[in-house]
Amino acid sequence: MRAMTVTKFPVIAWLEGNQARSARWRSEAGLPAHDKVVLVDDRLSVDAAWKLASEGTAMLWRGDWQNARHLLQGLSRRADRQPRSGSQKKPATPAEAFEQHRRNQGRRAQVLGLLLVPLGADYSIPLRRAQDVRQACVEAYGPPTGEDSVLSLRELLAVVSAHEWRKKGVPVPAVEGRIYPHYGVFSPVRGEYVDLVAKAPLPANCDLAFDIGTGSGIIAAILARRGVRQVVATDLDERALACASENVEKLGLTAAVRLVKTDLFPEGRAGLVVCNPPWLPAQPTSPVEYAIYDPDSRMLRGFLGRLASHLEVDGEGWLIISDIAEHLGLRSRQKLLGWIEMAGLKVIERLDTRPQHPKAQDASDPLHAARAAEVTSLWRLGRVDGIN
Incomplete structure (x- = not known):
């Protein structure tokens, strides 16, 4: 040099x-x-x-x-x-x-x-x-x-x-194609949450949906594939937006998905608002860890706290989150339910699935007990003043 x-x-x-x-x-x-x-x-x-x-x-x-x-x-x-x-x-x-x-x-x-x-x-x-x-x-x-x-x-x-x-992509049957993750953007390798979004019943009024913190664009793409006419996908990270844009284009979904750079919510209300926030309340140490660690549950609390004001009266908010933080003693179920109640929301239904990642079976992992007990859930939430 x-x-x-x-x-x-x-x-x-x-x-x-x-x-x-x-x-x-x-x-x-x-x-x-x-x-x-x-x-x-x-x-x-x-x-x-x-x-x-x-x-x-x-x-x-x-x-x-x-x-x-x-x-x-x-x-x-x-x-x-x-x-x-x-x-x-x-x-x-x-x-x-x-x-x-x-x-x-x-x-x-x-x-x-x-x-x-x-x-x-x-x-x-x-x-x-x-x-x-x-x-x-x-x-x-x-x-x-x-x-x-x-x-x-x-x-x-x-x-x-x-x-x-990025060259080979990650095959995702729910989008009838592949997702191509970029450097610094979390790859959708945990298929259980993808399956939950693909199978949960869509609300009746679902012409417009918001995907909060879109990352690679995987959730927005699934919703578009399921027939949601317009999905507004948001993120603050330029790399994530570029990644989501490439994936949406390769999947032929540009007419159905609009990307917006903003912190959490775009303007307006939607019949469906989906968020898959980082699952652990801890400090990230690298860019890609922001998809895993959420300091003081900032994104989770921000999503729940503002969800009702961005939902149609009969709309639903889907929170996709694992309970591993509960098994690690980092956040209790009571605290999560308290945040939901304080936000003027109610639980319509919770859809659960068990992760299949290798660490759940690795007894030598220092967090094995928590990983073995982990459940990933899609919480269907509605406004307390709604008609669900």
């Missing part, structure tokens, strides 16, 4: 051949550039890399690209080893188990994120045997800006993985 002066974006600096070097620092999680950076290559062992990472030293790779990937795999295996007996206090409650799990995952991500790689101004990787990641980076970061950059190998591999998912 050539030395450059970077002023518009965060900068990472290091010494190379007794010369000061710098480049643009990339971090989707918004992490600051590392202060301690050393140059490493193929001679670095997993043990030596682990020691440097444990000390908080970032390692800028100058060796073979494939060897860098092997080193990251070695670090991942080291990070996944169970803590030594007695090194961690056994959690007394499911909530403590969840907090301990999140701390462990955070430490793991921090250590693995210290292996860095260079990225050229055209998104090429200036390393031996490097793969071509240019198109993947364009999809994630936009057109090249003409600046060399540095990022964690872990992040770059996530960009490449998202590119592969």
Whole structure:
């Protein structure tokens, strides 16, 4: 990489051949550039890399690209080893188990994120045997800006993985096609909630529906396929809106689905309003985690609190949510029912299904008890002053 002066974006600096070097620092999680950076290559062992990472030293790779990937795999295996007996206090409650799990995952991500790689101004990787990641980076970061950059190998591999998912798509029978997730947009791999939306009885007055927090556009597409004449799908995230737009177009549903950038609700009322908020009240640590973690249940409470004012009198609001937060002691069923009542809403019906994801059967998972008991539900809600 050539030395450059970077002023518009965060900068990472290091010494190379007794010369000061710098480049643009990339971090989707918004992490600051590392202060301690050393140059490493193929001679670095997993043990030596682990020691440097444990000390908080970032390692800028100058060796073979494939060897860098092997080193990251070695670090991942080291990070996944169970803590030594007695090194961690056994959690007394499911909530403590969840907090301990999140701390462990955070430490793991921090250590693995210290292996860095260079990225050229055209998104090429200036390393031996490097793969071509240019198109993947364009999809994630936009057109090249003409600046060399540095990022964690872990992040770059996530960009490449998202590119592969985007190429092949996720088959979804309910939309009679595939959904193509973008980098930073949650993929609809949990099919149970998709099935609930596809099978729940539509309200009688359902010419117009709102899909709140559309993400990949999967729910809007299902509703359109089910015959809803007009679906207004909302999101605040530009990547999500771009992803939903591409999926709607590929499915031939542009006449039925309109995308709006807004926080939760568009203007007006609808006969059906659907929301699949993040299921866990916790702080996300990366962009894609915003589809999983909802700090202080902000989106859930916002949806419920404003739903009645955006529903037709005889309309329905569909809340799609798992009860895993209840099994983890993070939010009670009574609290959820209290929010529903305070919002001037009533429960018409609840449709339940059990998740089939692999972790529900993985007894070694620290959250296994909660995952094994988890139920995903579609709550059919109506206005208290409605006629349901």
